[in-house]
Amino acid sequence: MRLFLIDTLSTILFFTVVATFSELVIAGMEPSQVLTTRLLMIPIMIVTGRPYTGWRDWLIEQVRPQRGWSAALTDIAAFLSFQAPVYAATLLIAGASLTEIGAAIGLAILFMIILARPFGLFVDKVRHAFRVVAP
Numbered sequence: 001m002r003l004f005l006i007d008t009l010s011t012i013l014f015f016t017v018v019a020t021f022s023e024l025v026i027a028g029m030e031p032s033q034v035l036t037t038r039l040l041m042i043p044i045m046i047v048t049g050r051p052y053t054g055w056r057d058w059l060i061e062q063v064r065p066q067r068g069w070s071a072a073l074t075d076i077a078a079f080l081s082f083q084a085p086v087y088a089a090t091l092l093i094a095g096a097s098l099t100e101i102g103a104a105i106g107l108a109i110l111f112m113i114i115l116a117r118p119f120g121l122f123v124d125k126v127r128h129a130f131r132v133v134a135p
């Protein structure tokens with residue numbers, strides 16, 4: 001239960017900060033739009049936070065990456081293989097066309113590659129700070 005809470009809260013904190021910055025500064029959204037979007041994303045992050053980190057833990061166990069590039073590439077592989085399908089499904093449910101989904105996923109993959117390792121390190125640091133060990 002502690003692992004679920006730590007991983008879920010880590011996910012919510014990390015992506016709320018990153019997405020808020022992105023939506024305000026890069027996308028130019030209004031603060032009220034950002035607040036609405038962030039509030040809508042919390043249930044999705046609750047549902048996907050621990051399953052993603054569980055997938056990441058499993059992949060790390062299989063690959064056993066060393067520090068550096070292999071660890072970064074493992075985080076990127078975990079993030080892309082889990083989050084891209086979740087994002088695509090979310091867009092499909094929201095009514096996006098296949099063309100729109102393809103365009104959105106293409107751009108999202110760039111951000112996923114950039115964010116995968118920092119998020120993995122963040123989760124590891126929070127787990128360590130709260131003395132929570134992944135199975």
